[in-house]
Amino acid sequence: MPTINRQWLLAARPTTRLTREHFTFAETPLPDLADGRALVAVRYLSLDPTNRGWANATATYLPPIPLGEVMRGIALGVVEQSRLATLPVGTLVQGMFGWQSHVVTDGRHLTRIDPVPGLPLDACFGLFGHIGATAYFGLIDITHPKPGETLVVSAAAGAVGSLVGQIGKILGCRVIGIAGTDDKCAWITRDLGFDEAINYRTEKVAHRLRDLCPDGVDIYFDNVGGEILDAVLGQIALRARISLCGLISHYNDAVPPPGPRYLGNLLIKRARIEGFIVLDYASRFPEAMQALGKWYMEGRLKYRVDVVEGLEHAPDALNRLFDGANTGKLLVKVS
Amino acid sequence: MPTINRQWLLAARPTTRLTREHFTFAETPLPDLADGRALVAVRYLSLDPTNRGWANATATYLPPIPLGEVMRGIALGVVEQSRLATLPVGTLVQGMFGWQSHVVTDGRHLTRIDPVPGLPLDACFGLFGHIGATAYFGLIDITHPKPGETLVVSAAAGAVGSLVGQIGKILGCRVIGIAGTDDKCAWITRDLGFDEAINYRTEKVAHRLRDLCPDGVDIYFDNVGGEILDAVLGQIALRARISLCGLISHYNDAVPPPGPRYLGNLLIKRARIEGFIVLDYASRFPEAMQALGKWYMEGRLKYRVDVVEGLEHAPDALNRLFDGANTGKLLVKVS
Numbered sequence: 247m248p249t250i251n252r253q254w255l256l257a258a259r260p261t262t263r264l265t266r267e268h269f270t271f272a273e274t275p276l277p278d279l280a281d282g283r284a285l286v287a288v289r290y291l292s293l294d295p296t297n298r299g300w301a302n303a304t305a306t307y308l309p310p311i312p313l314g315e316v317m318r319g320i321a322l323g324v325v326e327q328s329r330l331a332t333l334p335v336g337t338l339v340q341g342m343f344g345w346q347s348h349v350v351t352d353g354r355h356l357t358r359i360d361p362v363p364g365l366p367l368d369a370c371f372g373l374f375g376h377i378g379a380t381a382y383f384g385l386i387d388i389t390h391p392k393p394g395e396t397l398v399v400s401a402a403a404g405a406v407g408s409l410v411g412q413i414g415k416i417l418g419c420r421v422i423g424i425a426g427t428d429d430k431c432a433w434i435t436r437d438l439g440f441d442e443a444i445n446y447r448t449e450k451v452a453h454r455l456r457d458l459c460p461d462g463v464d465i466y467f468d469n470v471g472g473e474i475l476d477a478v479l480g481q482i483a484l485r486a487r488i489s490l491c492g493l494i495s496h497y498n499d500a501v502p503p504p505g506p507r508y509l510g511n512l513l514i515k516r517a518r519i520e521g522f523i524v525l526d527y528a529s530r531f532p533e534a535m536q537a538l539g540k541w542y543m544e545g546r547l548k549y550r551v552d553v554v555e556g557l558e559h560a561p562d563a564l565n566r567l568f569d570g571a572n573t574g575k576l577l578v579k580v581s
Numbered sequence: 582m583p584t585i586n587r588q589w590l591l592a593a594r595p596t597t598r599l600t601r602e603h604f605t606f607a608e609t610p611l612p613d614l615a616d617g618r619a620l621v622a623v624r625y626l627s628l629d630p631t632n633r634g635w636a637n638a639t640a641t642y643l644p645p646i647p648l649g650e651v652m653r654g655i656a657l658g659v660v661e662q663s664r665l666a667t668l669p670v671g672t673l674v675q676g677m678f679g680w681q682s683h684v685v686t687d688g689r690h691l692t693r694i695d696p697v698p699g700l701p702l703d704a705c706f707g708l709f710g711h712i713g714a715t716a717y718f719g720l721i722d723i724t725h726p727k728p729g730e731t732l733v734v735s736a737a738a739g740a741v742g743s744l745v746g747q748i749g750k751i752l753g754c755r756v757i758g759i760a761g762t763d764d765k766c767a768w769i770t771r772d773l774g775f776d777e778a779i780n781y782r783t784e785k786v787a788h789r790l791r792d793l794c795p796d797g798v799d800i801y802f803d804n805v806g807g808e809i810l811d812a813v814l815g816q817i818a819l820r821a822r823i824s825l826c827g828l829i830s831h832y833n834d835a836v837p838p839p840g841p842r843y844l845g846n847l848l849i850k851r852a853r854i855e856g857f858i859v860l861d862y863a864s865r866f867p868e869a870m871q872a873l874g875k876w877y878m879e880g881r882l883k884y885r886v887d888v889v890e891g892l893e894h895a896p897d898a899l900n901r902l903f904d905g906a907n908t909g910k911l912l913v914k915v916s
Contacts, residue, residue: 307849471844490848505840509806513825513856514642521848 247327248287251276254317254345254560259303261500263568266561268301269317276348284333286323286349291557291578292371293319293564294405295469298497307523317345317560321580322359322370333358340370345560347580362539372405372549372575373542374535380491380524381409382534386417387527388489388520389465393418396459398478401469402440403430404567405549405575406491409538410467411440412547419465422458424451424474426570433573438548452477462486462515470495472503479508486517498568550574582662583622586611589652589680589895594638596835598903601896603636604652611683619668621658621684626892626913627706628899629655629740630804633832642858652680652895656915657694657705668693675705680895682915697874707740707884707910708877709870715826715859716744717869721752722862723824723855724800728753731794733813736804737775738765739902740884740910741826744873745802746775747882754800757793759786759809761905768908773883787812797821797850805830807838814843821852833903885909 250273257270279285299306300318311318321343325333330353333339341356343349359370371377384406391397397414401407402423411434414421422442423434431443444454451474455463462483468475471493478488496502512518527534541547552572554563557580566572585608592605614620634641635653646653656678660668668674668688676691678684694705706712719741726732732749736742737758746769749756757777758769766778779789786809790798797818803810806828813823831837847853862869876882887907889898892915901907 476840490844493845493848496845502842502845504842505811505844507837507839509825509840509854510828510831510837511856512854513828513858516855516857516861518853518855519844519847520851520853521846522851523848526851 248285248348249276250274250347252347252557254557256301256311256313256315256317258313260298260301260498262498263565264298264301264498264561265565269561271558277350279327279329279350281329283350283352284325284330284337285327286339286343286351287326288321288323288343288347288349288557288580290322290368290371290553291319291343291345291560291580292321292376293560293567293576293578294376295492295494295497295567297564298568307525318342319345319560320371320376321349322367323349323580338367338370340375345557347557365542368551368553368575368577369542369549371577372551373409373538373547376524377405377575378409378538379527379531379534381406381413382538383524383527383530384489384491384522385410385413385465385467388522389467389487391417391419391465394420395464396420396422396461396483397465397467398422398424398455398459398463399467399469400424400446400474400478401492401494402434402443403427403573404469407467407469408434408438408574409547409549412438413541414465414467415439415441416541416546422455424470430573433550446474452480455481459483465489467491468493472496476506476508479506479511482511482515482517484515484517486515488517488519490519490521494568552576553579555579583620583683584611585609585682587682587892589892591636591646591648591650591652593648595633595636595833597833598900599633599636599833599896600900604896606893612685614662614664614685616664618685618687619660619665619672620662621674621678621686622661623656623658623678623682623684623892623915625657625703625706625888626678626680626895626915627655627657627711628895628902628911628913629711630827630829630832630902632899633903642860653677654680654895655706655711656684657702658684658915673702673705675710680892682892700877703886703888703910703912704877704884706912707886708744708873708882711859712740712910713744713873714862714866714869716741716748717873718859718862718865719824719826719857720745720748720800720802723857724802724822726752726754726800729755730799731755731757731797731818732800732802733757733759733790733794733798734802734804735759735781735809735813736827736829737769737778738762738908739804742802742804743769743773743909744882744884747773748876749800749802750774750776751876751881757790765908768885781809787815790816794818800824802826803828807831811841811843814841814846817846817850817852819850819852821850823852823854825854825856829903887911888914890914 807830
């Protein structure tokens, strides 16, 4: 049985990037397990762009992480030791376990995971869980896609974006993905079935959108904000819907940058931008999981994971998201 | 019978303000009235912020006005001469008659106005027509106000804003108006029943909103865009709705200015911004007119008109909107 918990404690507030210097790596003795408690060994830690905002001194949609506490993070683990009847050893569980190798739980605030035969464990983050729900509800509930509509997705080779585009295709949309390398563009068009891809680092997004969407963009699923949001706003169709899922281009700025110049197009085009937070859909997760599972089994949905080995690399790994270095869902393999 | 039509013809495209230099004032002989036509003498010309965008070379929600043509404008007139059975002399009509003293009509593309006893003619623009419909649908359809919610309105002493705030009060909201002079602030709070007013020229809007709305802004009806939109975005409540009616702070800019920095709050607060154009509600205008008329008769709704005498002053009068010089609905009395 383990006796040591390895933990990344938040030690300082970042003003730009969140890096190794803002953390302390601690090795803390694990207490003897009290009655009614179980010890979970973390297998995978999910790294998400939203983690950056959680480290700020001001609240986002969650309160700030107090300095000195374990860095917050969604993780998947297995019960290794138990004095809690409802969580026998071997149970797979998911929850806000944080950046640490172990967590002691009283069984509340976690989700039991039933392994699906034939599906690897990383599907819990690559396809299901908060990522799948974000793509599913953020696209369907916020934008109500109709067959034949043109859907544009940014961060299209990321965890959420890659699912959004594929769901868009399943729902009959024409899908254009925006990503940052030719390899990513090739992956989303050749492997995932996107109709078109734009490399925002080598191409002018506004010009390409004008060429590719002469009748305008009906739906934009935005993960990035910034100049790309502005380029899409310049090309929206009548009654366009923009789902604001993330603004990764802003997260490392001490002061938010100025917003889009083409906001006035919302008016001219009777369009809307709506933000959402996937936590609000928790009670409806089963609906998303059922649909995603069915599509996956039918071979209509693919996912990719980008796994960094070792909890000790978590801070560096997080910045792969901001460098655009990852393709698919970024995970840390903890044990 | 008149023989001369006085007209403001658009002669050049504005890059900043639309002024007298962009027009030619023409005195054109009126043709003999053909069979099936009626001659309307314009009484009131409505001046609206959106007129500025209509003069651009690029389409807004309407095609550009061709150079050399009469400047587009909504107006109210009376049939002065008729060879059209459906429009007898004396009929009051409203339509896109333009900046001219007379218009010849075949009876299409206009609305007959039935004078309401006890209500002056200027109520057609001050309370009813496109102004009333803009306030009514832009508030109710776009934001779905609930009793007890906090509603903020910009350009609150303007034609639309002053009605929006009063409708908000009727629907049970707490209403805060933002305007540019102490007189306007006094008018909306003392005469119109707004709960609070902020003078954006002498007060810090963001600070005042923080003090006045500790629980956040539930609804923002925006007529102005720019810094005020940003200040409100910084203070929105969970699930806030922003109705984008106008962006008067941008209309004289050759290039749209950068947008709001606090767009990310849409995400954190699960909020939305939605633009609308009142023309889309044409088929539902009677619903708005009925509600507004009833509230007016009950003494729950007031309006004010700001009348400039003489068609020759139309270009200068238009810029009263951009100077914030008008209170209530800006009209030109043509005859």
